[in-house]
Amino acid sequence: MTVEEFEEFYAQTVGRLTGQLYVMLGDQQEAQDVVQEAFVRGWGRRRQLQRDGQPEAWIRTVAWRLAVSRWRVRRRTADAWRRTDVPAYADGPGPESVALVAALRGLPPKQRRTMALHYVCDLTVEQIAAEVGLSASTVKTHLARGRSALAHRLHDPRIEEAPGA
Structure with a gap:
C-alpha cells in the first residue's frame, strides 16, 4: 500500500x-x-x-x-x-512549598536538577556528578549558584534583617 x-x-x-x-x-x-x-x-x-x-x-x-x-x-x-493504606485526604502543598517550586522553576534546568538531587533526593556531590555526568566541581558550582539565586528569589521583604547582620 x-x-x-x-x-x-x-x-x-x-x-x-x-x-x-x-x-x-x-x-x-x-x-x-x-x-x-x-x-x-x-x-x-x-x-x-x-x-x-x-x-x-x-x-x-x-x-x-x-x-x-x-x-x-x-x-x-x-x-x-x-x-495500599493511603489516607483519604492529603493536605496540599503549603505556601512555602509553592513559593519554593516557583523559585526553582526560575533556575536553569541543570541547576534545578542539581538542587533537587542534592536537597530533595539527599545525594552527595559525588553521587550527583556520577548520575548526571558532570564533574564534582561543576556540581558544586551549580549548587552554589542555585542557592544564591534561590536566596534572592525567596527573599521576603516583610522580614526585617537582624541587627548587625
Whole structure:
C-alpha cells in the first residue's frame, strides 16, 4: 500500500472505525485514541496490510486490543491503590512549598536538577556528578549558584534583617 493509498484508506475508514469502537467501548474519546494508535501502528505495516487484504479488520482488531490493554492497566492500577493504606485526604502543598517550586522553576534546568538531587533526593556531590555526568566541581558550582539565586528569589521583604547582620 503506497502512502497515497494509506491516506485514502485512512480518510475513508477512520470515521467508521471510530464509530464502531465507540459502540464497543462506550467512550468516544477512548475510541478516537485507540483508533488513532492503531492507524499509527498500521502505517508501519502498510505493505502487510495490503497483502492480508483486510486492513480495516486489522485496524479494528488492533484498536480493540489496545483498549483492552488500557483497561487492564487501569484495573491493575486501581487494584494497587486499593491495596495500599493511603489516607483519604492529603493536605496540599503549603505556601512555602509553592513559593519554593516557583523559585526553582526560575533556575536553569541543570541547576534545578542539581538542587533537587542534592536537597530533595539527599545525594552527595559525588553521587550527583556520577548520575548526571558532570564533574564534582561543576556540581558544586551549580549548587552554589542555585542557592544564591534561590536566596534572592525567596527573599521576603516583610522580614526585617537582624541587627548587625
